[in-house]
Amino acid sequence: MSTFKKIVGVFRKRERLTIAWQLSPAMLVMLLFILIPLGFIAIYSFGDMVGLRFIPEWGFHNYVRLFTELDGRYLQLLLKSLGMSALVTVGAIVIAYPVAYFISFRVEKYKYTWLILLMGPYLVSWVVLIMGWRLIIGYSGFLNYILMQVGLLSEPARGTWGNWGTVVFILVIGWAPWLVFPLFVSLEKIDKNVLEAAADLGANPIRRFLRITLPLSSPGLLVATFFILLPMFGEFVTPILAGGTGGIMYGVLIESAFLGWGSWAFGSAASVILMIISLAAATALLRFVSLERLMESL
Amino acid sequence: MEEKDVELESVTKKFGDFVAVDDISFAVKKGEFFSLLGPSGCGKTTALRMIAGFEKPTTGKICIGGEVVNEVPPFERACNLFFQKVALFPHLNVYENIAFGLKMQKQPKPEIDKRVKELLDVTGLPGFEKRKVKELSGGEGQRVGIARALARRPRVLLLDEPLGPLDLKLREEMMIELKRIQKVVGTTFIYVTHDQGEAITMSDEIAVMLKGKLLQVGSPDELYNKPRTAFVAEFIGRSNVIQGKYHDGKFNVDNLGESIITGLHKVTDEDYAAACIKPQRISIGENLDNLDNIFDAEVKEVYFQGSQVNYKVLMGGDLKLSIYDHYRGKIFDMGQKVKIGWRREDVWVTDG
Numbered sequence: 001m002s003t004f005k006k007i008v009g010v011f012r013k014r015e016r017l018t019i020a021w022q023l024s025p026a027m028l029v030m031l032l033f034i035l036i037p038l039g040f041i042a043i044y045s046f047g048d049m050v051g052l053r054f055i056p057e058w059g060f061h062n063y064v065r066l067f068t069e070l071d072g073r074y075l076q077l078l079l080k081s082l083g084m085s086a087l088v089t090v091g092a093i094v095i096a097y098p099v100a101y102f103i104s105f106r107v108e109k110y111k112y113t114w115l116i117l118l119m120g121p122y123l124v125s126w127v128v129l130i131m132g133w134r135l136i137i138g139y140s141g142f143l144n145y146i147l148m149q150v151g152l153l154s155e156p157a158r159g160t161w162g163n164w165g166t167v168v169f170i171l172v173i174g175w176a177p178w179l180v181f182p183l184f185v186s187l188e189k190i191d192k193n194v195l196e197a198a199a200d201l202g203a204n205p206i207r208r209f210l211r212i213t214l215p216l217s218s219p220g221l222l223v224a225t226f227f228i229l230l231p232m233f234g235e236f237v238t239p240i241l242a243g244g245t246g247g248i249m250y251g252v253l254i255e256s257a258f259l260g261w262g263s264w265a266f267g268s269a270a271s272v273i274l275m276i277i278s279l280a281a282a283t284a285l286l287r288f289v290s291l292e293r294l295m296e297s298l
Numbered sequence: 299m300e301e302k303d304v305e306l307e308s309v310t311k312k313f314g315d316f317v318a319v320d321d322i323s324f325a326v327k328k329g330e331f332f333s334l335l336g337p338s339g340c341g342k343t344t345a346l347r348m349i350a351g352f353e354k355p356t357t358g359k360i361c362i363g364g365e366v367v368n369e370v371p372p373f374e375r376a377c378n379l380f381f382q383k384v385a386l387f388p389h390l391n392v393y394e395n396i397a398f399g400l401k402m403q404k405q406p407k408p409e410i411d412k413r414v415k416e417l418l419d420v421t422g423l424p425g426f427e428k429r430k431v432k433e434l435s436g437g438e439g440q441r442v443g444i445a446r447a448l449a450r451r452p453r454v455l456l457l458d459e460p461l462g463p464l465d466l467k468l469r470e471e472m473m474i475e476l477k478r479i480q481k482v483v484g485t486t487f488i489y490v491t492h493d494q495g496e497a498i499t500m501s502d503e504i505a506v507m508l509k510g511k512l513l514q515v516g517s518p519d520e521l522y523n524k525p526r527t528a529f530v531a532e533f534i535g536r537s538n539v540i541q542g543k544y545h546d547g548k549f550n551v552d553n554l555g556e557s558i559i560t561g562l563h564k565v566t567d568e569d570y571a572a573a574c575i576k577p578q579r580i581s582i583g584e585n586l587d588n589l590d591n592i593f594d595a596e597v598k599e600v601y602f603q604g605s606q607v608n609y610k611v612l613m614g615g616d617l618k619l620s621i622y623d624h625y626r627g628k629i630f631d632m633g634q635k636v637k638i639g640w641r642r643e644d645v646w647v648t649d650g
Binding site: 191193194196197198199200201202203204207211212215216 | 350352371372373374378379381382383385386387388389398399402403446447449450
């Protein structure tokens, strides 16, 4: 018996080696194109700059600057950005979930046509989309124009554009259709018989939703959160175009460190902090739903 | 009078122009194992779903425990449904599945614990509380499904082809198990199936349906021996059904020449009658005596099955009959000319 097990063990190992070997080209590509740039950023974050020239003087000075300079404003900016990201995530899911639910549970024919329609907004560039909203809710936009024409306002309102609320609003609206997809997939996976069983066992519609539909769609919720929360941490286009000074986000800091001030070392340090936060967030999210269940449901 | 748990009065259900259930009425007595039997598309599942409350009858009345429940939503009815695809909650364990209905009733935890344990004992799954749904075998899943459906002590348990997805051996096991559980808990079962074997094995009463209509309600014995229509005779007893005219103990078939001698029977229309003869009641041989009906026939097909030999024979009037013969060391060959015969008591005449 034990020899048999050993033989099987050897074969198992072989199998694993083969799998590793087959995976390696893909792994190599990933290493080359993702991990290496990230590694460079990590290394640069411990260096220093003289003017626009990088010098290898290693230390934690960039991190110290990040946490102490300007009375900790960078840190405040980071926290504010995380808060805005969370807000965008919640907002977009709250909008996307009912849409996904409607398509999955109520639409009987042409489900996929509905889904394709949701791709509509992504046919145009993100910048164009933001500018489109500026035409509507900007200072001299359509909304202000109409409100003045009907006499509700005597001069254009300023609160609708160029603050953090505008940034959150545009990101929510822009991302919500995209999130319908993972939510739809996990809702479609729910066996409708299971919901009938719950009804039969005395669960009213609200309880059916809370105890059956919602927990069973948790993989979709998780994927949706992944889709939106992690990219949001580094978002910089929307805050630059629609945020004004009040709507600035941490991503803008990284962008200006690299491109504005030319301080690669400082920008790298700021990026490393963001990476650590993203990793921590991803790990925390995976605690809620195991990867296995996630893959099963998609 | 015996207490009726479920009553249907002239219930009709239409989906658009399609009549799924056509004016059916029947009553199910308390504690009975009642089957709705029929081929697929006969309306039996629709009838069951109306009792459960997932469909509303177009016309007619449904009563559970003497009260009209047409307008009562499924979650307030005193019946539970056991689903075709068990439909256990995949994110909950066995305990949570069974306890679901009790939690919805806001029963205290100790009560729930006690009831779940009781049900796991009854269904033969003691100690399964913490198992995940994914880890259950087909038969175990079925048992958990039954336990879950029985948890709230429903007046009636509705079962929709529950044994369909199981393989033959497991199905036979579960048939006995279901009947046993039903006896132990004493709950009224209404069981939907297209399998006459399942219905006959388990039921106290069977209602046979065809194309939305109710053909006959009766005990398995009644349906088997005294079918009221040719369809029931064929479906339940696998009888040979011969269409013809009946008059006063004689049954006439075109081109047969001789009449088939039968006992005295009642039919609605003597010109459209059916004679039903069970395959195992027909004798086959070279010399037959003492039988009321003896005909010449030719063996067309032979299936040797061990203890029994099944023949298909062709006799006069272009009639093709099935015969199940006990194997006594002799098999007739294909093409062989034989005599076949049966007694007059073995013919049951009914509406064609």
